[in-house]
Structure formats: C-alpha cells, structure tokens
Amino acid sequence: MMGGEALARAMGVHPVSTPFQEELRLELSLTSGGQSFSIPGGQVKHLSARMDSHGFSASVTFWTTMEKKDAPLFTAFQKPDLIQVRLAVTAVQPDLESPPTPLVLQGLVRSRRLVAETHGALKDEARVFRRYTVEFADAAQVLWRQHRPTELHTDMSMAEVLEAHKATLQLSLDWATLKRKQPLFCLALGSDAPGVSFYDFVLWYVDTHQGVFSYDNQKDQYLLTDSKPASGQAAALSPLPVHSVRVLVPPPIRHGTRVLNALAEAPTTVALEHAQAVAGVSHDVLLRTPLASRAEQRQKQEKARLQVRQRQFQVAFKRFPPMDVFPGALLRMEGSLWSAGMTGLDEDLRVRTLELDAHAEDEGQHDAQNTPSTNYQARLSLQLEAASEPVVALPAYRAPRYPIHVEGLVHSPGGEPEDRRYLISEDEKTSIHSFRMTVPLWNKTVSVLAEPIHFPGQFFFPPYKNTRVLVALHHERAELLRFVDWKEGVRPPQDGQGDQILLGQNKKSQTALTHDFQEDKPVWRMLRTSGGDTQVVRMSEGHLFIQVKESEATAPPTPTYDVSPQVQAAKGDLTASVGESIGLTSTAYQAAMGTTRAKMKSAQTETKAALGGARAEVGAKVAEAKSTLKGASARLDQGTGQLAAAAAAAKASLEKLR
Template sequence: MSFVDRVKIGLVLKLGSEEVTIPAGNIKRVSVAAHGHGFSATVEWWMVSQQDASEDKLFAHFIKQEPAEVSLTLARAHAAEGITAEPLVLPGRVTGRRVRERAFKDVKDGPVLHRRYQVRFADAVTVLWGQHFPSGIWVEQSLQEVFKAQAPPGVKLAFQWEGTEAKQPLHALGLGAEGNTASFLDFVHWLQARENAGLFFSPATGEYALRDKKPEGGKPVPLPRRDVATVEVVLPEPGRAQVSVLNSYVEAGTRKKELENAVKVEGVKHEYLLTSPLEGDLTQRATVEGKRHHPAEPELRVRFKRYPSMTLALNGLYEFAAGWSTKLYTQGKQYRLYGLFIEARAKSADAATDLGDADNVYELDVKASLELASDATFRRPAFRAPRWPFLAEGLVVSEVGEDAERTYQAKQDDKTSLEYYRVKLPLWEEKEVLMPYEPHQQPGHFYFPADKGTRVLLAFDFRAVRLERFLAWRPGAKLPKESQGNHLLLGKKPESETSIQHVYQDAKPLMRIQRTSDKDTQLIEVAEGRLKMLVTQKK
C-alpha cells in the first residue's frame, strides 16, 4: 500500500577529506531495510551542472577507492500538531557505488552535465565485520576481550551479556581457514544463536550492544491512529518437539535431561548431544536450550498511510493509546520496533526538477514489524555457520628435566582434576593451549605420552582442542630406508634411552635391543643362526 507525502531527506557523503551534502530535491529514490541489529539502504540522486561540467564537485572523489561514510536522515516535512518527533538518522559505510552519465549532443563537445549517482550502504558492523575473517587464539581471556580485539576503529561495543564476562581456557577462531565461508559477523550471530543472545544497534549513538536480555526501551511512544493504514497480528507456531540434552560421556552421572514443553507432539524430538566429563556442562546446556526453545509471542505488521509523525527508533517501545478502539487485540500492550522498511520514489524523476529543495514529494511504502515488549525471543538475520575444527601446528611443552631431555608432563586442572598437555603455538606469539592428556589414536594399553618438542597437528574447536596427529619422527628414531626396518625408541635423550629395532640384513630379519645409560651399554642382537649379548662400559 503506497501513498504520497512530502518528506525531508538529507544525505551526507564523506569521501576521504571531502564532505558533500545532497538535499531532498536531488534525491529520487530511497530504500531502507532496518532491523534491531543493523540496516542496509540504497539512495539515488541527480547532480546537475547548469553551465559547465566542473560544477559537479562530487564525481572526482566518488570514483576513488577510498572508504566512504554516509549519513541518511528522514523526517516529515511538516510536524504533526501536538507531536514532537526526532528524524530517523542512519549512519553507515558504503558497500557499492554507481554513476550514470548523461551527455548532450546539442552542447559543444557533448559535456556531461547530468549524473545520476547511487550508493548502497549499511551500518559499520555489517560492512566491516562482514569482510573480517580473523584466525586467532585467546587463552584465559573473556569473550568480551575477543570481541573488543575485533572492533573496528570508531565502533562502540557495549555488553549486557553475562556469558561474555568469565575468562575461558580457550577461544579459537579459524575464519581464515580454507573452506570456511563464515565472516566474523556470521560468527557473532552463530554464537548468539547457540547461547541465546542478540545484537542490538542504536543509530542515534552508533553503539552496538551484545545482550542476553532485550533492551528496556524506555517510555512507550503512542502510535498515532491517523498515521496507520493496517495492523496485522502474526501468531507464530510454537515448537512441537520434546527438547532434551544428552551426554554420551561413559561415566556421566546424568545422561539425559528433558525440558518442559506443554504443547509437544509425542514422538517428535530435538536432542542436543554433547560429550563432557563435567556434570555442570549438561546442566548449563539444558538451561540455555530451555531459553532458546521458548515459544515466540505474537507480533505485529503495521503499514502506514502517511510518513509517521512520531519518532521512529529501532528497538524503541510503542503503544496503541488514544484514538484506537479499546476492543483491539493491541490494547494495553507495549511493543518493540524491530523492523522498519521504507521505499520512496520522487513523484518527479526529472533531473532538473526540485533541485536543491530541502524536501520533496515521494510515493512511499512504509512498513514496520513490532514484537511484544515481553517477548524474550531473539531475532537475527540468516548467517553461515563457521567451520570447525580447523587445523594448526604446535610443539609439546614439558618442564620436567633438562632442556635437551625428551620428557613428558601432564598438567592437572585444580577445579576439574582433568589432565592436559601444554602445547606451544609458534604462529600466535608462542601462546600455550591445553590439550587433553589422553591416548588419542593409540589403544589404551599403550602408554606413549607425547614428549617435549614433539611437533603435532592440532584440531581446534571454538573452546576446545585435541590432537589430530603427530607430524615428525623423533630425532634418532628414523632408520635408513634400505633396512626396511621398524624402530621403537624410548627414553629422554641419546645418553639415556632404549632402542628396539627390527631390520633386514642380507634380506634376513635381525632384531636388536640396546639400552644406553651414560657410559653403560647393554645389547641383545638376534640374527640368522646367532644370538649376541654384549655389555660394555666406556672409560
């Protein structure tokens, strides 16, 4: 449902050191899709040179590749009686540019006197985090520290998300790994979907808040009846699954926890599977899943019949007060604005019409999506899930013995009593991560811990790491290829070790066991037709 109204629109372009203001009279088309977490927009306008092409000061800067910032302002041309309204201001960064030139044959040398410009832009986080693909490791740091390390210059982050405060043993991001298509922005929405949180953008302050509860919104603004064409109530269908959390850990005290769902259908299940030796992990996951699967409350779709006369504020609260029927479903309820969609086309598309005017007559379509203020359901855009695990190399650390000794060490966690290897990561400033002290690919009756300096390939999940495989032979373990042999090398160093070899000499098998301890050497050698035992001591 479209309508015609006079609107005051302003566009400010900042291209490097140059700042250009475009008035409403020049602007012929505006398209805005704003959400609680950010926005995207497109604006088209004419620049007209009356006598000489050099009058267009914008073009030389517009075609450069330097970053461009934009601020779009929309407001009614005439304030409604009794209502004080603030304009809608959307600050952002350019994501696309176009320009169409019009030359005139009847003018000498056909100079370009008309140019129709177009910019596509979005809020700063959508633009910059959407192109951000970091790969990094954070040890004993909070999620807040991870986010702040990724904040572009000028972007303000606020946190009302309890889960981001505690320090974690590990945060790992491999968004630059081959095969990953998820950006840091995708990661943020993925993580918040998993942990039941949301991202909220305030255009007025330019602040982004990461929250585990919806913003309060302040005092609700009355929605004028004379502005509205239709109000539609949308009733979301609740989930019908029996939600459960399962723990496959063999020695788990609790293997399954079911969550309440009064409207479930028998036989329909949503089972979240984890494997953890910690009982608290299952309890914590069950709490989060209970919030994630809480049914959404009814919401509204509002279409306007004139440009709204009240302040339009993303994540702001609104109510249906004076002028509305007391019998309507919306009466007595407060709603939060989480979606705003504006399409505006100038009644006159001619380049020379209304030039320089502060307002213009547009054919408009304005729609809003509102949710109940009590609705705890988080809304977010579609996103790509980041790819885990990703692989990176490290070196096993041990402080036992001397530097040259191939010792091993297990570090015990004071809180959980679990044991871990320490692994150093040369790529990330020699940071150390904790890898489970487990048999890994070996059967349990083999006890061969990874020793100091062992080069290993690690598989990183978001908050965990495991051994993928070993990458190099131990010094002294590799045999000449001609021997076609096998070798088991045990011990700390060449002066204190045991070597067990099976090789071929003259195409016949030979087994050799040699123990070395400083100057003492004992050797057992079994070959075709002979058994050799030798004990030596060097002087």
C-alpha cells in the same frame, strides 16, 4: 533462525502498504577521502530502506547540477576510497508541537552507480546532469562481512576479541559472558571456512550464548547485552495514520530436546520438554565432556531455545506517524478510536523492523534543485513485537566451521632440547589431566586432554617434548589428533627394513628395541645405554648374544629440571578455574536478574491492570457525580423559574392595589 520477514513469508503473508503523498525533508551527506559533500534533500529522487533491530540496508538516488559544480563529488565518487553516508529523514508536519525524532541512517557504501545525461547546449558545449545511486548499510555488515581472521588467543575474553576487531565500529558491551576470560579462544574464519565472516561469527556467538545483538541507529552504536531493554515509555499510536494492522502468529515449536553426554563412565540423557512438543519428536544434542557444569550449561542454552515466540503485528501507514518509529521505539495502540477488543490493544509493543520506500513526484533533473524538501509518494510499514518478547530476532548467519588443524610442538619440562620428557598437568578442581601443546604459528600454548590417543589403554606412550603433532583447534578447546614426525634417531636405515622403539630420556640414557633384517634374516636387538654403561641382548639366526660393558666416561651430568612449564600449566589451570567460577557466578547472576525482571514485568502488568480498573471505577463515579450535578442544576433551574413566576404574580397584585 527465522526472522520477521521470513516468518511472514512462511505464513503466506507479505507486507501490504498503500502509497501516500508526504513532504519529506532529507539531509544527505557523503564523506570520502576526508571530503564531505552535502546533497540538498530536493535532489534525492528515490529512497529505499529497511531498518531492523540489528542494523539496516538502504539505497538512495539523487541528481546533481552542472558538471562544474559537482566536479569534486564526481572525482571522489570514482576513487576506491571508503564512502560514509548519513541520511536523516523527517516528515514536514508543521502542525505538530513536538515533532518525532528523524530517522537517521549512518553507514558505509556497498556499491555505487553513476549515469550522466546531457541537457541543452551552450556554444556547442553540452551540459551534463549526473544521476548517482549508492547502496549502503550499517558498518558491521559492510566491514565485518569482509573480515575473516584466523587466530588463536589464550587467556582472553570475547570482549577483548571484539575490541581488537571492531575497526571503526562503536560497541557497547554490557554482558557478563563477554568479559569472562577463556583459556583458549580460536577464530576460524579463513578461506577454509567458505562464506563465514566475522559478522557471522558474532551472530553465532550471540545466538549460542543467548545474548542480544542490537543496533542503535540514532547513535550509530552496536549493543551486546544479556537481555532486551525493558525501560522506556510507550508512545500512543492512534489509528488515524494507520492503513492496516495484521497479526502474525508464529508456528509453535513441535519438538522437545534431549541433551546426551556420551561419557562412558557416566552417560546422561536429559530431556527438555515443553507444552507444545509432540511426544516422540526431539532434537538431540550430543556432548562428550567429563564436566557436569558444561553439560548443565548446555542444557540451559537448549532450554532457552524452546521459548515460544509471541504474536507479532504488521502495521502499514497512510501517512507518517507523529511519533518515533525507529527500531527499538515503544508504541501502544490505545484510545477509543481503535475497535474494542482488538488484538494487541493497550499493550506495549516494540518496533522490530521499519520499511520505507519513497519516490519523488517530480523526478526531473531541474526539479527541486537546492531545496531541503519535496513531495514523495511513500510507503511505510512497521513490524512490532510485544515489549515482553524474550526471543531475540537475528539475521540469518552461517555457523563457523570447527575445528581447524595446525601443527604444534609438545611442551614439557626442561632438560636439553633433544631430551624426551613429558608433562601431565592435573586440574585440582576438575581432576582432568592435560598435555600442553605450543602452537608456533601464534606462539601460544594450549591444553589438550591427556588420553592414549591411538593406543589402547595398556600402552603408555605420552607425547615427548618438542614432538611435532597435529592439533585440532575448536572454538574454546584443543584436541591432539596425531603425530606428524619421528623423533631423532628412532627411524632405522632404510636398507635394513627394520622397526625400532626408543624408550628413555635421550641418546645417553635410553633403551632401544630394534628388529630388522640382515642378509634377509630377522634380527632382534635390545640396547640399554646409561652414560658409559651399556647392555646388549641380540638374537639372530642360530645365535644369542648378551654383552654387559662399562667404558670409562665422564661423570654423569647433573640433571636439570625446568619447572617453568609446571608454573605456566598451574597458571593456566588457575585461569581456567577462575574463569569458570566467574562464568558460574555470571550465570547465577543472569538467572537471578532474569527472575527479577520477570517479577518486575509481572508487577508492572498487575499495576497497569489495577490502574486500568481504578481508572474505570473513577470514571464511573465521575459520570455518576456529573449526572447528579446535572439533576441538581435542573431542579435549581426549575425552582428559580417558579420563584420568578411567584415574584411576577406578586408584582402584578401590587400594581392592582395601586
């Protein structure tokens, strides 16, 4: 998918900002091996950071003082221990009564560099200043991009998978889809899927299930939710600190989508169209599922992908703004200082991306030592989207490659280990028939569709108990590919160059069909065995031999039957049914919530418009009242003047009478 930066480049638009001088207070600390080191902000000579709604990446360069004072940091820096970085950036603006929240970057070091420079000499001993550079990012990018597990889980939810693999990350999971139990859940991220990490897997899962993956840089916490946050008060953004504003109009989607279900008994083709699509241009999605609910779910997913992205704004600053501008913060370009009719005026806008670059004006080793702040030449720009934008911006990712292939053993009802038994389970809700396969690598039992595999439909050869098979594991389902070994006793001796079919339960109760060569002549034989009772039909060159024989044998063993596999299968079917029901309920709930949110947003928009109209009407009436009061005041002043003149004339007349 196309992110904001990619969108800007695709349109030929690059971030434009002008450097400005700003006094910044930087609080930098590094923690390694249980030791914490604080670096005075004045010693930081360069800072570069890009903060997105899903995480950040940054680099920072700083000088240290003499080698004796930074010896512990120097020693820790050379060890391979994990280094945690916390950097808080605040513009020094003493005239503000309520300063904005500092920009906080909390992450792990990706790479590090160290350069030592000598300065002066004392008794033939050179003094050393060290220049450290660390590149760091949020923990998910650093840890999850190196995490590539290959696992199989059953009766587990995505929330449980995330909790099991979160390492040191803080997660907030407020999404019903994550909590839905899945009969099968496979992670396929090992070396057979080059370049695909657990980070890619999480982004792929969020994207394919229409969720939201975001990062709260202030709390150092990751949020997986079903929709973007809609609450919060937008801060007024004045044009005074703004250098420029650009409007980015994303390219519209010109294709429709068709969801094709290639089921022979009931094939379907559902066309998903939208207003911007060009007739005859389509992205097709091919399925093969007997479940209408799964096809409908995929149709909803593909419909959501056709949402049109709204316009975006690129704002460059000429000084630090006096409000919160970290990703997720809401801004509103309002006020009489903005040009009337400007695009985006008086709209709630959400910060998607922040880019900051700062170079200290004094870069020498001695400059600003042990001071909390210093002057920087800084560049600051934001990318904003409408607060109502439904489309989720995710970083580029690689989709995991499914399926992976593992060996399994057919799981079927009891008897003896060597018995050839089979089990076919039927889902009462969907009427789908399944075989059960145990994967010894993870000791998990999964269901696969009960199909003829490589035989035509007139042959019924179900997989027998403990038969070695090759199983294909997809993300949430399994598939039986082929058999990888012969059952015991079915392969005839090689010197006979023969073929054989064994039908039945075991050696004591079976029918064997054998065709081989004896003295280069074909021989066909059928041997039926049932305890001590045997029948043989043998055809060879010029001979037909039929024998029925009953030998004394012990009483036939009492047949045993282990029902635990059926119980487990029923439990699996019940879990799948409950999980699907919960999924359908969750989907309905999310759809209802989406409708409710849309109505609330519409009501908010109408309320804001009504309030705006009311403000204008009240303003006009207030202006009219002020004008009336001014006129009355002027007439009162005129009357007062006339009265004063009459009083003065009367007084003059009285003086004359005296």
